[in-house]
Amino acid sequence: MTNIIIVLPKLDDAKNIKNVLVRNGFSVVGVCTTGAQAISQADELNDGIVICSYKLMDMVYSELQECLPSGFEMLLMASDHLLSQCEGSGVACLSIPLKVGDLVSTVGMLSEGITRRRRKARMIPKVRSAEETAVISEAKELLMGRNHMSEEEAHRYLQKCSMDSGTNMVETAHMVLAMMKE
Numbered sequence: 538m539t540n541i542i543i544v545l546p547k548l549d550d551a552k553n554i555k556n557v558l559v560r561n562g563f564s565v566v567g568v569c570t571t572g573a574q575a576i577s578q579a580d581e582l583n584d585g586i587v588i589c590s591y592k593l594m595d596m597v598y599s600e601l602q603e604c605l606p607s608g609f610e611m612l613l614m615a616s617d618h619l620l621s622q623c624e625g626s627g628v629a630c631l632s633i634p635l636k637v638g639d640l641v642s643t644v645g646m647l648s649e650g651i652t653r654r655r656r657k658a659r660m661i662p663k664v665r666s667a668e669e670t671a672v673i674s675e676a677k678e679l680l681m682g683r684n685h686m687s688e689e690e691a692h693r694y695l696q697k698c699s700m701d702s703g704t705n706m707v708e709t710a711h712m713v714l715a716m717m718k719e
Contacts, residue, residue, distance in 0.1 A: 539648040540585030542567040544575040544601070546594050554588065554640070561641045563648070572596040576604045584608030584655070586647050591615040591623075602628060608654075610647045669707045676710035679717050 541563055545551040548570050555565040566585070567578040571594045575587055587609055589598050598613050605611070611628045613620070620630045631643055665673070677691040686694065699709040 538564040539651050540582045541565045541644065542569065542575050542578050542585060542587045544569045544572060544587060544589040544593055546570055546590060546592070554635075557637055557640065558644060563644060570594055572601040572604070575601060579605050579609055582606075582608075584651050586610050586612060586644060586651070588612045588614065588644070591619045598623075598628065599626065602626070608651070610651060612643060612647060665707070672714070673706055673710045676713045679714065683717060 541558060543551045543554050543558075543565060545554070548568065551568045551570070555568050558565050566582070567575070569575045569578065572589075573595055575589070579585065579587065584606070585608070587601065587605060589601060589611065591598055591613065593601065598611065598615075602611050613623060613628045613630045614633050614635060615623070615630070617632050620632060623630055629643060629647055631639055673695065676695060677688060680686050680691040680694060681688060684691075695706055695709050695713065698713070699706050702709065702712075704712070
């Protein structure tokens with residue numbers, strides 16, 4: 538689920554938008570009246586969507602956008618006049634007065650984009666440090682020597698143990714080394 542933070546100067550307006558989104562299956566994790574509150578909540582999350590108005594109590598949307606962590610998308614709700622000034626800012630925009638269908642579909646689209654980015658990031662293999670590679674190699678050598686395994690068999694054994702225990706390969710290699718050196 539995508540985390541959504543709503544930031545509007547009027548708390549009642551923010552709560553009304555939260556209710557609409559929750560009724561449509563979205564997860565709203567925060568309702569704020571200031572940009573500082575939104576930034577504080579966003580800092581505790583990896584990614585999400587911030588829905589805000591052009592002007593907040595303590596800043597304008599562009600200042601908020603600059604302070605948000607990189608995984609956040611912004612949905613700006615403002616009049617057509619103000620939205621014309623926002624073109625090319627990398628912010629999704631909705632004209633007010635809002636139509637519920639437009640709000641729901643736009644939030645859904647932004648949420649899908651965040652979900653795709655998460656999947657893509659998981660597909661990128663993690664690069665191990667030389668230290669981590671050395672630990673895995675040492676564990677494989679120990680398995681090969683004591684259990685008469687090939688390098689490939691030792692690697693598969695570490696992978697299987699890693700998956701079975703829910704730990705990563707480096708942690709598993711440390712466990713194998715600790716057990717076999719006793």
